[in-house]
Amino acid sequence: MSTATTAAPGRPHRGAPARPARRRGRRAVGLTAAALVVLLLLAVACSIAVGAREVAVLDVLRAELGVELVVDPDERYIVLSMRVPRSLTALAVGAALGVAGALVQALTRNPLADTGILGVDAGAAFSVTLGIALTGVVGISGYAWFAFAGALLTTVAVHLIGATGRSGPDPLRLVLAGLALGAVLSGITGMVTLADPDTFDAMRSWTVGTLENRGTAHLLPMLPYLGLGGLLALACAGSLNALALGDEVAIAHGVPVRAVRVAVIAAITLLAGSAVAICGPIGFVGLMVPHVIRWCVGPDQVRLLPLSALGGAVLLLAADVLGRVLVAPAEMPAGVVTAFVGAPVLIVLVRARRRLSGL
Amino acid sequence: MTDLDRRPAVLSAHRDRFLHLALGPVRLRLERRALRLSAVLLLTGAVVSLLALMLGDYRLSGQQVFAALAGRGDEITTVIVRDWRLPRALAALVFGAALAVSGAVFQSLTRNPLASPDIIGFSTGSYTGALLVLLVLGGGYLQVAAGAITGGIATALVIYVLAHRRGMQGFRLIIVGIAVSSMLGALNSYLLLVARREIALGAAIWGAGSLASVDTTMLRWGTLAIGLLLALVATVAPALRELELGDDVALAHGVVRRRVWAVAVVAGVALTAVVTAACGPIAFVSLVAPQIVRRLAGQGDAPLVPTALLGAVLLGAADLVGQHALPQPVPVGLVTVVVGGCYLLHLILRERRRRRP
Numbered sequence: 001m002s003t004a005t006t007a008a009p010g011r012p013h014r015g016a017p018a019r020p021a022r023r024r025g026r027r028a029v030g031l032t033a034a035a036l037v038v039l040l041l042l043a044v045a046c047s048i049a050v051g052a053r054e055v056a057v058l059d060v061l062r063a064e065l066g067v068e069l070v071v072d073p074d075e076r077y078i079v080l081s082m083r084v085p086r087s088l089t090a091l092a093v094g095a096a097l098g099v100a101g102a103l104v105q106a107l108t109r110n111p112l113a114d115t116g117i118l119g120v121d122a123g124a125a126f127s128v129t130l131g132i133a134l135t136g137v138v139g140i141s142g143y144a145w146f147a148f149a150g151a152l153l154t155t156v157a158v159h160l161i162g163a164t165g166r167s168g169p170d171p172l173r174l175v176l177a178g179l180a181l182g183a184v185l186s187g188i189t190g191m192v193t194l195a196d197p198d199t200f201d202a203m204r205s206w207t208v209g210t211l212e213n214r215g216t217a218h219l220l221p222m223l224p225y226l227g228l229g230g231l232l233a234l235a236c237a238g239s240l241n242a243l244a245l246g247d248e249v250a251i252a253h254g255v256p257v258r259a260v261r262v263a264v265i266a267a268i269t270l271l272a273g274s275a276v277a278i279c280g281p282i283g284f285v286g287l288m289v290p291h292v293i294r295w296c297v298g299p300d301q302v303r304l305l306p307l308s309a310l311g312g313a314v315l316l317l318a319a320d321v322l323g324r325v326l327v328a329p330a331e332m333p334a335g336v337v338t339a340f341v342g343a344p345v346l347i348v349l350v351r352a353r354r355r356l357s358g359l
Numbered sequence: 360m361t362d363l364d365r366r367p368a369v370l371s372a373h374r375d376r377f378l379h380l381a382l383g384p385v386r387l388r389l390e391r392r393a394l395r396l397s398a399v400l401l402l403t404g405a406v407v408s409l410l411a412l413m414l415g416d417y418r419l420s421g422q423q424v425f426a427a428l429a430g431r432g433d434e435i436t437t438v439i440v441r442d443w444r445l446p447r448a449l450a451a452l453v454f455g456a457a458l459a460v461s462g463a464v465f466q467s468l469t470r471n472p473l474a475s476p477d478i479i480g481f482s483t484g485s486y487t488g489a490l491l492v493l494l495v496l497g498g499g500y501l502q503v504a505a506g507a508i509t510g511g512i513a514t515a516l517v518i519y520v521l522a523h524r525r526g527m528q529g530f531r532l533i534i535v536g537i538a539v540s541s542m543l544g545a546l547n548s549y550l551l552l553v554a555r556r557e558i559a560l561g562a563a564i565w566g567a568g569s570l571a572s573v574d575t576t577m578l579r580w581g582t583l584a585i586g587l588l589l590a591l592v593a594t595v596a597p598a599l600r601e602l603e604l605g606d607d608v609a610l611a612h613g614v615v616r617r618r619v620w621a622v623a624v625v626a627g628v629a630l631t632a633v634v635t636a637a638c639g640p641i642a643f644v645s646l647v648a649p650q651i652v653r654r655l656a657g658q659g660d661a662p663l664v665p666t667a668l669l670g671a672v673l674l675g676a677a678d679l680v681g682q683h684a685l686p687q688p689v690p691v692g693l694v695t696v697v698v699g700g701c702y703l704l705h706l707i708l709r710e711r712r713r714r715r716p
Contacts, residue, residue: 112534116541161707172530173707176473179537180703183642187696190567195687208548283541332549339545346538347521350531 029303032296036310040091043317047087048079050321052329055079085215090320090334091313092219093211093275094285096226098312099233100271101286102293102304106240107264108159110174111291112349115151115272116283117175119182123154124276125207126185133192133199141221144277148225150185151273155265157181209282209335211320222274229270230309236263237301244299282335284342285312285319291349315341393662396655400668404452407675411448412440414683450573450581451678451691452671454637455644457585457630459670460592462645463652463661464627467599468620472653474532475646476511476631477699480540482642484514485628485635486566487543487550493562494554500577504584504636511632514539515624568641568692570678577637584633589667591626595619596663641692643699644673650706 049057056071060079063069097115104113104120115121127150131137137146161177193199239260242250250257275282289311290304297303316334319341323332412424417439419427426432427440462475476482488510489503496502522535547566551559565572598619634641648670649661656662674691681694 117537161704172533175534175537176478177704177707179478180700180707183696184700184704187693187700190693191685191689191697194567194689194693195685208552283545327553330553333552336545336549339542343538343542347535350534350538351521 025298025300025303029297029307032293032307033310036307036314039314040310040317043314043321044087044091046321047090047317048083050324051078051083052324052331053078057083082215085219086211086320087317088216089214089219089278090211090317092223092226093279093282094313094316095309096229096271096275096312097282097285097316098289098308098310099230099305100268100275101288101312102290102301102308103233103236103240103264103268103271104155104286105290106244106301107261107268108174109244112175112287112346114284114287115268115275116281117287117346118154118158118178119180119185120151120154120158120178120268120272121276121281121283122182122185122189123157124148124150124273125281126150126189127153128277129189129192129199133196140218140277144222144225144274147277148269148273151276152265152269154181154185155268155272159265207280208333209280209338210331210333211279211316212331212333214278218278222278225270225274229267229274232263232267232270233305236260236267237305240264240301241299244301280335282316282338284338284345285315288342288345289315291345393656393665396652396665397668400665400672404668404672404675407672407679408448408452411451411675411679411682412444414679415439415444446575446578447570447573447678448675450570450578450637451675453578453582453585454570454634454641455648455670455672455674456667457588457634457670458641458644458674459648459666460589460663461627461630462647462670463649463663463666464592464599464623464630465645466649466661467603468623468627469532470603471532472650473646474536475649476627477640477642477645478533479518479536480543481511481515481518481628482631482635482640482645483540483543483547485511485632486640487547488513488632489636490547490550490562490566494550494558500580500636504580504633507636508629508632511628511635512625514543515628519624565639567690568639568695569690570638571690573637581633581637585630588626588630588633591622592630593663595622595626599623639690639692641674641695643695643703644670644677647699647702648673650702 055075055078057079059069060071060076063071063076064080100115101113104115104118105111107113108118124147127146128143131143131146137143158174158178158181161174161181239250239255242253242255243257243260247257250260272286290308293304293307293311297307315338319337320334323334323337326332326337409421409424412428413419413421417435419436419440423432423436424440427436428445430437432440458476462477465474465476465479466472468474485507489507491510492498492503492506496506498506518532518536518539521539522532551563551566554562602616602619631645649666652661652666652669656665674695677694677698678691681689681691
């Protein structure tokens with residue numbers, strides 16, 4: 001009873017809109033999914049077509065598909081070995097970030113949560129730095145395990161500090177815990193990198209969150225983990241719906257609460273850790289996407305998670321393309337672009353906090 | 360049940376406070392507590408500074424340091440102590456005091472112990488302003504300081520406008536501050552990426568918050584500005600305290616809310632900005648110092664003098680740690696981030712425990 005009364009003022013409609021949403025549902029879901037797929041195709045097309053150098057993309061692709069055409073080998077290289085892999089990487093990482101954001105928001109029952117805001121990305125980066133400095137590990141598959149360890153520890157720590165407790169979840173406390181933890185970890189990261197020039201060099205291209213020079217070499221080793229994380233997330237979706245109504249209700253519905261939490265934390269670890277290992281920390285994708293999707297199709301996790309994956313992919317691809325267009329021929333890292341789009345969204349969210357219901 | 364337990368304690372605390380205020384001698388005792396705290400802090404500050412002057416690649420004894428300060432030492436020691444180590448030690452004290460007072464001003468203005476300039480992001484804004492001046496215009500300390508102050512005040516204005524909606528609410532202020540500062544942080548890292556390498560390298564070290572580049576000109580101008588600003592804060596401090604009791608009380612006492620607010624905001628932002636211009640954003644001193652003083656002084660609001668002294672001690676000690684306690688010297692900002700972040704975590708954890716039934 002006490003949890004019900006304490007949780008009520010923050011989110012008066014929690015759980016309640018589930019049914020109307022489902023009734024309004026099918027069409028909204030279909031429309032949203034269709035729109036996202038169209039946007040995704042558009043974004044991929046832009047991502048392959050746009051770049052520092054004008055390339056006859058269509059000719060290259062046609063030649064690959066068997067049409068007899070003479071193509072410049074340089075152009076072929078640019079399209080097939082740089083732009084297509086980069087786009088695929090952005091797609092995968094964006095999807096991972098979107099799902100991870102939705103999962104964190106569900107796990108902490110906190111609408112302002114995001115792996116960047118809660119310090120999970122900083123934790124992964126910290127752990128990779130330590131790995132580089134202490135063990136001299138090189139290459140993405142070596143980084144990955146350190147990234148996972150860091151992401152896991154930070155997720156658990158933030159969850160323990162901010163989200164639990166019988167007084168009910170408090171968004172501000174959680175955000176501050178993430179901020180403090182992220183600050184401490186990035187401070188130590190800074191100390192390690194400044195003390196050791198080799199580590200500094202290895203980390204430099206990796207702290208901003210960018211897709212520059214990322215491709216299959218980065219994506220392929222991480223693909224199994226991304227897939228596993230995605231599957232875990234989907235498997236938990238139904239149970240998360242019950243969990244949103246409170247632990248007691250979930251237990252009454254026969255949901256193994258603890259097991260679901262563990263699985264969700266594992267999924268967040270895999271998704272966010274892989275994303276950080278590939279691109280470095282990219283913030284705000286996981287914050288924005290689930291909100292937009294929830295606004296379209298309601299709070300049902302079974303719909304929310306797959307659509308968040310699509311939305312995240314669209315957003316990161318768009319951010320990457322934008323970063324290439326804005327300051328061409330140079331590049332603005334995707335992490336900078338998402339911060340510029342995402343921070344205003346966060347501001348809008350706090351200003352309209354009353355509409356933040358229905359998680 | 361818990362309410363019944365707590366209420367008498369609260370009431371008696373109120374009565375205590377009332378008694379203190381009503382009777383002259385008792386009130387004096389309270390002030391004596393702040394005085395004692397100040398004395399202890401002064402002593403600690405002196406020890407920290409002495410250590411800062413003694414330690415280094417060329418280690419000196421206390422006597423050598425005193426001799427050099429008095430002008431009776433040999434040439435090398437005098438140069439080392441007076442020209443190399445003294446500016447840095449003094450800068451740590453002065454800048455630490457400025458940061459701490461700035462934090463106290465904002466915590467008192469917003470009536471929120473977490474709303475300090477480093478969390479709400481004014482220091483990131485100052486850094487952006489300074490970076491822009493450095494990268495686009497190029498300039499010495501004064502130009503950079505002007506850029507930092509402009510950036511800080513502009514950021515403060517933007518955050519205030521965005522967070523204000525039918526009154527100011529601590530939660531909204533902090534989240535808006537975090538959002539704006541992460542945006543500016545991204546901008547800063549981008550500016551560093553596009554800048555020419557030699558400028559970027561200097562700016563990046565500076566961005567971690569370092570006292571290494573402080574020279575005598577900076578120290579002189581910085582001290583002058585900080586002294587003036589501290590005096591300004593001291594003039595509005597009583598009015599601020601009344602405002603903290605609530606707008607109605609303040610109004611009844613004839614405090615002009617808007618003017619006090621404006622003076623305090625400008626002085627608070629400028630204090631942070633002057634420091635940022637000289638040594639980059641140094642986080643968490645503003646947050647931590649007033650909180651600790653509040654606890655040590657046992658008062659609802661942080662008295663300014665001990666706060667300033669504690670800030671000086673904290674920054675001085677952090678610089679000592681950063682320079683000598685670690686295998687490799689690191690910028691002081693990294694030390695304060697780690698220590699201050701841990702303190703913030705501790706605060707959050709304690710808050711949570713207290714709320715538990």
